[in-house]
Amino acid sequence: MGELDWFPLWNSLRIAAVSTAIVFFAGIALAYYVARLPRLVKGVADVILTLPLVLPPTVVGYLLLRLLGPKRILGAWALRVLGLRLTMTWWSAIIATAVVVFPLMYRTARGAFESFDETLAQAGQTLGLSNTYIFWRIRMPVCRQGILAGTVLTFARALGEYGATSMIAGYTPGRTATVSTTVYQLWRTDNDALALRWVLVNVAISAAVLLAVNLLERRKGAA
Amino acid sequence: MSLVVDIEKRLPGFTLKMAFTAGNETLALLGASGSGKSMTLQCIAGIVTPDRGHIEVDGRVLFDSDSRVNLPPQQRRVGYLFQQYALFPHMTARQNLLCGVRDKKRAGAKADAMLATLGLTAAADKLPAQLSGGEQQRIALGRILLNGPDILLLDEPFSALDSHLRFALEGELRRTIRDFGKTVVLVSHDRDEAYRLSDTMALVENGHVTARGTKETIFARPRTRAGAALTGCKNLSPITPLPDGRILADDWGVLLTAGQVPETARYVGVRMHAVQYGPGENELHGAVTEVVENPFSCTVMVQPQGGKKPLGWEVDKSWWREHKAGSVTLHLPKDALLLLEE
Numbered sequence: 001m002g003e004l005d006w007f008p009l010w011n012s013l014r015i016a017a018v019s020t021a022i023v024f025f026a027g028i029a030l031a032y033y034v035a036r037l038p039r040l041v042k043g044v045a046d047v048i049l050t051l052p053l054v055l056p057p058t059v060v061g062y063l064l065l066r067l068l069g070p071k072r073i074l075g076a077w078a079l080r081v082l083g084l085r086l087t088m089t090w091w092s093a094i095i096a097t098a099v100v101v102f103p104l105m106y107r108t109a110r111g112a113f114e115s116f117d118e119t120l121a122q123a124g125q126t127l128g129l130s131n132t133y134i135f136w137r138i139r140m141p142v143c144r145q146g147i148l149a150g151t152v153l154t155f156a157r158a159l160g161e162y163g164a165t166s167m168i169a170g171y172t173p174g175r176t177a178t179v180s181t182t183v184y185q186l187w188r189t190d191n192d193a194l195a196l197r198w199v200l201v202n203v204a205i206s207a208a209v210l211l212a213v214n215l216l217e218r219r220k221g222a223a
Numbered sequence: 224m225s226l227v228v229d230i231e232k233r234l235p236g237f238t239l240k241m242a243f244t245a246g247n248e249t250l251a252l253l254g255a256s257g258s259g260k261s262m263t264l265q266c267i268a269g270i271v272t273p274d275r276g277h278i279e280v281d282g283r284v285l286f287d288s289d290s291r292v293n294l295p296p297q298q299r300r301v302g303y304l305f306q307q308y309a310l311f312p313h314m315t316a317r318q319n320l321l322c323g324v325r326d327k328k329r330a331g332a333k334a335d336a337m338l339a340t341l342g343l344t345a346a347a348d349k350l351p352a353q354l355s356g357g358e359q360q361r362i363a364l365g366r367i368l369l370n371g372p373d374i375l376l377l378d379e380p381f382s383a384l385d386s387h388l389r390f391a392l393e394g395e396l397r398r399t400i401r402d403f404g405k406t407v408v409l410v411s412h413d414r415d416e417a418y419r420l421s422d423t424m425a426l427v428e429n430g431h432v433t434a435r436g437t438k439e440t441i442f443a444r445p446r447t448r449a450g451a452a453l454t455g456c457k458n459l460s461p462i463t464p465l466p467d468g469r470i471l472a473d474d475w476g477v478l479l480t481a482g483q484v485p486e487t488a489r490y491v492g493v494r495m496h497a498v499q500y501g502p503g504e505n506e507l508h509g510a511v512t513e514v515v516e517n518p519f520s521c522t523v524m525v526q527p528q529g530g531k532k533p534l535g536w537e538v539d540k541s542w543w544r545e546h547k548a549g550s551v552t553l554h555l556p557k558d559a560l561l562l563l564e565e
Contacts, residue, residue: 122305123303124311125269126268127370128370129322
């Protein structure tokens with residue numbers, strides 16, 4: 001066995017990091033605004049935003065290809081106007097991963113906001129504090145534990161994304177290969193020993209992340 | 224200094240329809256849980272928007288549905304003390320006070336001065352969870368006062384505290400209110416607390432003000448059955464007026480001379496401590512059905528002969544120990560009878 005080519009790990013990490021960053025803000029913003037919608041609209045929005053969590057990743061991948069493929073509406077537009085291919089590149093995996101993990105962030109943020117005592121925000125308002133200040137300096141810090149746990153969980157899930165990613169970004173060694181697609185490729189080509197090494201790397205990272213989630217939640221319980 | 228409230232808001236179950244004014248005084252809104260007292264405070268503070276109406280403080284319009292004025296809470300200058308105080312849990316006592324200062328230039332000095340005034344300098348760096356209930360209330364009040372409000376709203380200020388703490392803190396709150404010197408609206412369901420802290424009172428039932436006046440008149444002459452109950456009158460009975468001007472208290476089976484009986488009167492009430500021992504006007508004889516011991520008095524339940532329900536009579540504990548009996552003669556002085564509307 002030769003030296004391990006670390007590219008898939010690096011690629012997985014950057015895809016997970018960027019998609020988690022995007023989903024962090026999008027999930028929090030949508031959780032905040034959806035909670036304020038009228039009940040009926042809220043129900044519909046909630047279903048749409050949570051759907052990727054329960055759909056098979058391959059279905060998400062298929063739907064994304066219908067949108068982002070070079071001959072499809074968004075994909076053709078991006079190619080023509082921006083000169084960007086939205087599929088079969090490493091950053092297309094970011095799109096796929098972000099869509100798949102979005103509900104995790106959205107739902108944990110919503111749970112955290114729902115347990116937030118609204119009288120704190122109201123007290124801030126009567127004291128003349130701006131709504132922006134109240135959001136970033138009161139609501140977010142008070143909900144910190146839940147949101148942090150959600151973020152870590154989102155990152156962990158992003159790291160392991162396989163289905164939608166393999167459909168949108170494919171498997172090109174050195175370009176779009178991630179840990180999960182590499183494991184599949186190695187197993188398919190009977191390179192069992194190398195596949196096992198990647199599996200161990202993956203298990204170690206995932207376990208570390210879950211340990212972090214547990215520690216965060218324990219702290220929340222103590223507070 | 225004045226407050227004018229005339230608002231309407233439809234809620235599931237009932238419609239809030241509150242109209243009252245308050246001058247330079249402490250007004251207590253006394254009502255049962257769910258009667259709309261807190262909701263009224265929230266409307267004044269701008270946390271809840273009424274369906275229609277008008278709210279003004281010192282001539283400044285905070286809300287007016289006709290001219291479409293609805294100031295955000297930030298611009299209302301209404302100090303609101305929440306039931307659980309709403310201290311920001313991740314900030315220290317001092318940081319909480321800093322949040323109250325509008326003029327950020329001298330915020331630090333003002334917060335420190337307030338800590339000293341409150342006698343909480345040593346607690347400056349503690350989180351709210353590390354403070355006692357009383358300290359939390361003081362910090363919350365200090366945070367509001369630093370904000371320089373035009374009016375102070377107190378929502379059940381003692382409900383979060385153990386009863387032994389309440390009395391001491393009540394004195395402190397009374398001094399704070401006096402020093403504040405402007406309009407204060409207090410919401411409470413505790414008649415004693417409301418009486419001790421306020422100058423005037425409004426009884427709130429089902430989202431309406433049913434009585435408004437000085438606390439003395441509200442307690443001495445409640446107009447309605449619910450008003451009498453809210454001010455602590457526990458002996459209440461429906462009545463049947465008789466042609467000779469007397470009334471029959473249906474529950475107790477007792478004929479009463481009550482003076483002039485208004486046509487709208489449907490109930491008679493008598494406070495337990497106003498029931499007198501021995502023969503006299505409006506006399507009744509009855510059997511003692513139960514004796515409830517309070518810390519310093521006894522409530523003796525007496526079932527009058529021919530009555531359906533007992534009435535309560537409050538007596539001194541040691542007196543009752545000496546005069547204990549299976550049946551007693553009592554009388555209800557005419558001046559102690561409350562004639563009440565539905």
